[in-house]
Amino acid sequence: MLDSLDKKIISALQGDFPLTEEPYRALADSLQISEDELLKRLQKYKSNGQMRKLGAVLKHREVGYAANALCAWTVPDERQEEIGKIMIDHPAVTHCYGRHAPPDWPYNFYTMIHAHNREACCAIAAELAQNTRIPECIMLFSTKEWKKTSMRYFQEEEEN
């Protein structure tokens, strides 16, 4: 369970990470806790999986991955686990989810593919279809990014 200090820490760490020699000390100072306490808590979030990554997220277009497609597949329930394993092995697949599909919508499995261009995305999707032996997906290419941001957790706690 998260205590109120955890929530305060998580909320504060959604902001800019200090690019200074001792960033954790700066963050700890602003939270009025010791650096040691902060590092211990971060280590805990890492080992219990609450923190899935500590590092940088890039702007994919700026680093050359200009195309992204959300691929929607129809996967029989009994093959989801098996197919999930095959899909996530592919480095171009950044997100992979089984999803509840409403009655008039046949797609219950979603993979996000990032690649340098549209053709490369299509080639990867074809490869995934072949590897999993399921019919090809519909490919929903993005045409405009309206918003992409990191979630700011526990903002309400911070305001109190």
Add this chain to the structure above:
Amino acid sequence: MLTSFDKALLNIVQTDLPLAQRPFAELAARLDTEEAIVLERLRYLKDNDYIRRIGPFFDSNKLGYTGTLVAVKVEPEKLADVARFINDYPGVTHNYEREGEFNLWFALLTPDLGLQEQILASIRERQGVQKMLNLPATKKYKVSVQFKLE
């Protein structure tokens, strides 16, 4: 343009920022350079928009949040208005215009399901929204947004 040093730095810093008093000195040691150079290049890469964010990324479910993916079919002339209306919710983390019948796809995180339902109901009522699909996850297999730069 990214130098080969920048690419090596980005490949490491995407996966592994050390939890240590001097994390950038540790990165520098791995890259056989100085701490000051790592910091200077990271500031450059952040200021020039190669890096979206540095820091911890949390598993929203494990923090108790509820997430979903929603597809919306919007009248083309109302698309910008609806997209901005959706963007205004702080729990909307991604909102993309996409090809296909459902032309707007967004991801929503809320502290509970009640708030999610309330937000989806408001969006459904927005002028221009013709259809909506709520696609909550049944199982997460992977979230790992890392780009290998060569």
